[in-house]
Amino acid sequence: MRLPAPPTALTDQLLADQRISDALARRDVGTLFSLVHEEAGMSFNKISEACGIRAERVSKIARGEAAVTSLAGLERIADGLGIPGIRLGLATRPWEAANTPTTAPDTVGGDDPMKRRNVLRGALAAGLAGPGLAAALSNTRNDFDAALAADHGPNDLGFWESTAERYGYGYHGQAPADVLADLIEDLLELKPLLSQARTVKGRATLCHVSGQMVGMAAIVLHDLGQHREAHRWFATAGRAAEQSGDQLLHAWVLGREAMVPLNYGAHQAAAQLAERARYLAGDKPSAASALASAVASRAYAIGGHTEQAQTAVADVETLAERLSPQQHADTWFGYPMQKHHVHMSQALTHLGESGRAYETQKEALRLSRAPSYMTRALLAIDKATCRAHDGDRAGAAHVASQAYGSLPASYRTGLTRTRALALYRALPADTPGLEKLDEALTLAR
Structure with a gap:
């Protein structure tokens, strides 16, 4: 039985294009999508439907801002665009096997090494210009390119390190839910690589990147108000950080996790997590130790433990002055002065030091x-x-x-709503203008 080719199958002419051949040999899906879009006139939406990848992600992949490295993802692309499995270093696709005539001669020897060797020897004996040699050489080269891609492409540690770094710059105006969706898709690509790492160092690097990316997914879940789910993701991030052997990363995860109970009414649990993070971070100045001290100061201030809060404020002020420019980087992994002042704003507010709080809010x-x-x-x-x-x-x-009322709708959930609602409940019912805050909170439900 002959199966029909996928409606979005690339033409033989496109598959013969040297640029596409090179991209397939490297498993460079970004270049492939870009060329298919430009040369075949196939929209990103059409590619999305064919390959089972969101259109926004297809666009990012084509721009080089995301990648596909998992075998499952490559198989979906091969099937969706009608690309023979061998061109991407995959097994023969089911639709290929069904469409291959059983009586046709095997001109390039198939997957049997001995048969292929005999075909190649026969082609060489027939002369360099013979069509059999061209087919045999092309098939062998494609196999070798695919093997090289299979060895290094999916395990490109540098790519995953740069991916984590890119996410570390925060939302950049994107809705948290969109950032979370992208993170989850990349984590699904990254997950199989953990069991494929060939060296202890390679696995440690993958665990480090996993800890960072899972931790960032937990941060977004926290910001979206999904605090129970955020705790679960932080626990996974902590395991990855522990397996990476990086205590500062583990301290960062715990410091970030402490912000979940801090922002959702469990200041004692927050203080305990923050103290664990401070212990792991050690005495040397680091972004993780500064974060942990800042969160501890807020937790103690909210809980009414004035002396401990003031001590933690003094500690983090000292640490902030001793951090290097790299440790002050404005990322989720750094401790920039902007974030320092945000932390101090809440700590000083709850300590009742309004003058200092106003100054740090302005800064x-x-x-x-x-x-x-x-x-x-x-x-x-x-x-x-x-x-x-x-x-x-x-x-x-x-x-x-x-x-609160001027926030975009996607930002009126989670943390912003929790904090606005806490203030609303703390104000007497006869407060002038309270009805406007009530209206804003009601509209956001």
Whole structure:
């Protein structure tokens, strides 16, 4: 029985294009998608439907901002675009086997090494210009290119390290749910490689990258209000960090995890996690130790442990002054001064030190990149809390309702809603302007 070719199958002419041949040999799906889009006029939506990959991700892959390395992903692409398995270093695809005439002579020897060797010898004996030699040489070269790609492409540690680094720069105006979707897709590509690592060092690197990427997925889940799921992902990130042998990464994971109970009402649990992170980070200045001390200061301040909070504030202020420029990097893994001031804003707000809190809020806003929707909203809610503490309840309601009400819809869930709701409940029912904050919270449900 002859199966029909996929409706999106590439033509023989396209498959013979040297640029596409080179891309297939390297398993360079980005170049492949780009050429198919340009030369075949196939839209990213059409490629998406054929290969079972979201259109946004197809576009990113074509721009070199994402990659496909798992065998399952490559098989979907081969089947969707009608690419023979051998061209991507895969087994013969089911539709190829069904479409191969059983009586046709095997001109290149198939997968039997002895048969292929005999075909090649016969072609050489017939002369260099013979068509049999060209086919045999081409088949052998393609096999060798595919073997090289299979060895190094999926295990390109540098690619995965740069992928984690790219995610580390944060949202950049993207909706958290979109960032999470991209992270999950990349993690699905990365997962099989952990069992394929050939060296201890290679596996340690993959565990390190996994710890970073799983940790970032947990951060986004936390920001989306999925705190139970965030805890589970942080636990997985912690296991990956532990297996990587990097104590600072493990401390970073615990410090970040401490922010989940901190922001959802369990300050004692947050303090315990933060102290574990401080212990793992050790005495040397690091972004992880600064983060852990900052989170501890907030947890103690919210819990009313003034002396411990003030000690932690002093500790993190000292650490922040001693960090290197690299440790101050404005990423999820660094401890930039902007984030330092955001942490101090909440700690000082709950310590009742409004003057210092206002100053650190101004500095945090000055250092914040545009658009930074979530950061700006949280700082405004801290400011409103300071106003309420100082007796200006109407001003508190006004600042909070403006900050929360002006957020894009995708940012009105999770952490921003939790903090705005906490302030709303803390203000007396007769507070002037409180109804506007109530309206903003109601609309966001």
